[in-house]
Amino acid sequence: MDDLPLQKVTISGPTLSSLINRFASSPSNTQGLLFGKFSLHTSSLSDESPSPSLSPSSLIATITGFISSGNSSGNSSGDLASLLRRTHHRHVIGWFSGRRRSPLRPSLHEFAVSQSLSSESPRVFLLLTTPFNDTQSLIHTHEYRVYHFVRLENSFETTPLDVVNIGPAFRGQYGAFSPNSELPCLPCNFQDAVSYVSGVEELYEKMLAKLDCLATQVEGSSSKVLEMITDTLLRGIVSANIALHYWAVMETFYFKL
Amino acid sequence: MAVDGVPPIIAAQLNHLLSHSPFSIKVDQMWPGSKKNAWNDRFTLLIPFCLDFIKWDIIYNVESPLAPPDVIFGAEDDKFLPFVLSCDPSKSPMHNLSNWNSKDPSRLLSLILQLRELYSAYQWKRVGGVDDDRVKFEISTMLSREGIEMSLSSGVEKPEEVKFAVPLLDTSINNMVPACPWRQLQKIYLQVIYPIGRKYQSAPSAPRLKLVSTLELKSLFSVEDIKLPTWLNGMCMAEYLPALEETLQMQILEAVSLIGVRRHFIETLSTVFGRPLEADPIFCREATFLVANGVFTFLVHIFIPIHFPKQKPTLILQSSQHFNTQGVPVRSPVMSEYPWSPRWELSEMASRIFDFVVEESSNFKKICNDALQR
Known part of the structure; x- marks a missing residue:
């Protein structure tokens, strides 16, 4: 699947805006991993296309989330690599780099990182920059471009980015945006979660034990009542009192439950 | 910056x-x-x-x-x-x-x-990939030349061009100048530009040629003064360069020898003007003398061109008593309208300049007084 061409990259409006927000709130440069999935796009076969076997399909990458590794510093490729290990490479489709006030084209560092990451799996590279001019006076404050790292040619290819928004034109794409990446591991909260879960389980176990106990009690009293009824029937004496007593017992039991 | x-x-x-x-x-x-x-x-x-x-x-x-x-x-x-x-x-x-x-x-x-x-x-790799027989041939013959640089320029609207920057002369010009002040190695390059992609032409057109020198060399020598030999039809760089280098070598030797002439001239000037206040000791392009006409004292800046004595020096007079409102000394415009012949002896040239300055001094004094009154 790696060798298929990448037709386009799609991202939902909220994801893109939160990515831009993350970049805008960082003091200088930022970078991180992109999560999502690749889906196969089969071109519609038509009778006119002479040889559909040449390029039968391509991939569409969908970005559903991201994780930022904070400031990009000297050993940032190391940061990304450790981030990749922590996420176990699951659903990572690429990485992003945001650098303020710089040209919108990949740098030496970014190329080197993409090349070294491409041996793992991620191939999408999203570059975010801000314009050279004072951003206060601009309406257009952020720029982005998406590249696809082609391992065979060892080069970046510009790839169109579709921003999927709400509206009838995008209805067909909603399905694609159910997030499918797991939460990144949260080691600090894990112990709390474990103790909470075990607490709840203990509570349920106690309740079950109580129910069991009640059930045996009811079973015992029911059989006693049945015995009494059959006994009475055998004796030929039908007493409304006994029936009344039976119902009273049953009522107490249900009330207890 | x-x-x-x-x-x-x-x-x-x-x-x-x-x-x-x-x-x-x-x-x-x-x-x-x-x-x-x-x-x-x-x-x-x-x-x-x-x-x-x-x-x-x-x-x-x-x-x-x-x-x-x-x-x-x-x-x-x-x-x-x-x-x-x-x-x-x-x-x-x-x-x-x-x-x-x-x-x-x-x-x-x-x-x-x-x-x-x-x-x-x-x-180099890009130029090597250009599909042009002449460029391929030039690269193969120029390979041994040290320091050669090349680039392929291509734009959307421009036709493709291969540019060569060929360093000329193996000898170091820095070593030829006594007490050379240049930190960087001074070089003269020939720029050769070959247009690419005109396959239909029967004979390839001559490349565009231009001599370029490092900036500081201009105080000794100007490459604009060199007339490039004509590029004959079917010529290649290996044929063209030796003749050009020979001309250049001679011109540089001459330029270096002209430093001595200028030094000698400054020494001759001091016999009439007195000891110079300031003089360029390496290229001898400039000397400043203090002159007094009565109580009016002023400086004479003498700028000596690289083609001296074929070209005459230019002068600027600067008062040491008159200053404008910004506190800058009053200066005369650049003056060169005085009698001159390259065939004169150096002493004759010096005394003619001295005569001219004497003549001009009263005029300059008037300019200075006018500037003060304004």
Whole structure:
């Protein structure tokens, strides 16, 4: 699947805006991993296309989330690599780099990182920059471009980015945006979660034990009542009192439950 | 451009680069990249290459000034990135970057030199891939020539061109000048531009030729004065260059010998004007004398052209008593309208200039007084 061409990259409006927000709130440069999935796009076969076997399909990458590794510093490729290990490479489709006030084209560092990451799996590279001019006076404050790292040619290819928004034109794409990446591991909260879960389980176990106990009690009293009824029937004496007593017992039991 | 507002660790690297580079690198612009800090941590370098400049953006990060810088190359050089990373590991700058030592101020310069060398190899490879018989032939014959640089320029609207920058003359001009003040090696290059992609033409047209020299050489010698030999039909560079180099060699020797003539002239001037206040001791292009006419004292600046004595010197008079409202001494315009013949003896030339200054002094005094009254 790696060798298929990448037709386009799609991202939902909220994801893109939160990515831009993350970049805008960082003091200088930022970078991180992109999560999502690749889906196969089969071109519609038509009778006119002479040889559909040449390029039968391509991939569409969908970005559903991201994780930022904070400031990009000297050993940032190391940061990304450790981030990749922590996420176990699951659903990572690429990485992003945001650098303020710089040209919108990949740098030496970014190329080197993409090349070294491409041996793992991620191939999408999203570059975010801000314009050279004072951003206060601009309406257009952020720029982005998406590249696809082609391992065979060892080069970046510009790839169109579709921003999927709400509206009838995008209805067909909603399905694609159910997030499918797991939460990144949260080691600090894990112990709390474990103790909470075990607490709840203990509570349920106690309740079950109580129910069991009640059930045996009811079973015992029911059989006693049945015995009494059959006994009475055998004796030929039908007493409304006994029936009344039976119902009273049953009522107490249900009330207890 | 002055290196201002740059974080000290980065400034040390940049200053070392600017002062120690074997060729002159300039800073085009500097700007801050951080939101919180006003420190300039990004800048554009203008790096000379193939008689032109390449513009590279150097992106440091003030938030982590110990980290290595990032480099963004020109937009038209997108294939240079893979070239850098696929090169021989011993020449690769990546080792330098991954073992960055921010305390060593020479690191940025060595990074840029490494990258520039790779860029030269990259352009060489591009030119080698051009489908043009003449260019292929020229490369094969010029291979042995040291220091040759080439580049392929192609634009959307421009036709493709192959540019060669051929360094001329093996001898060092720096060594020919006594007490040479030049820090950088002065060189003369021949720029040869071949247009590409006119396959239908039966005979290839002559390339465009231009002599270019390093900037400081202009105080000794001007390449504009050299008449290039004509490029005959079917010629190649290997045939063309020897004759040109021979002419150049002679012209430079003459230019160096003219320094001696100028020195002698300044010495002769001092016999009539007295000891000079100031004189250019190396190229002998300039001398200043203090002159008094009665109580009116003024300076005479004498500028001697490189073609002296074929061309006559120019003079500027400067009062040492009259100043304008900004406190600047009153000066005369550049003067050269005085009698001259290159065939005169040096002493004759000196006394003619002295006579002219005497004549002009009363006129200049009037100019000075007028300037005072205004």
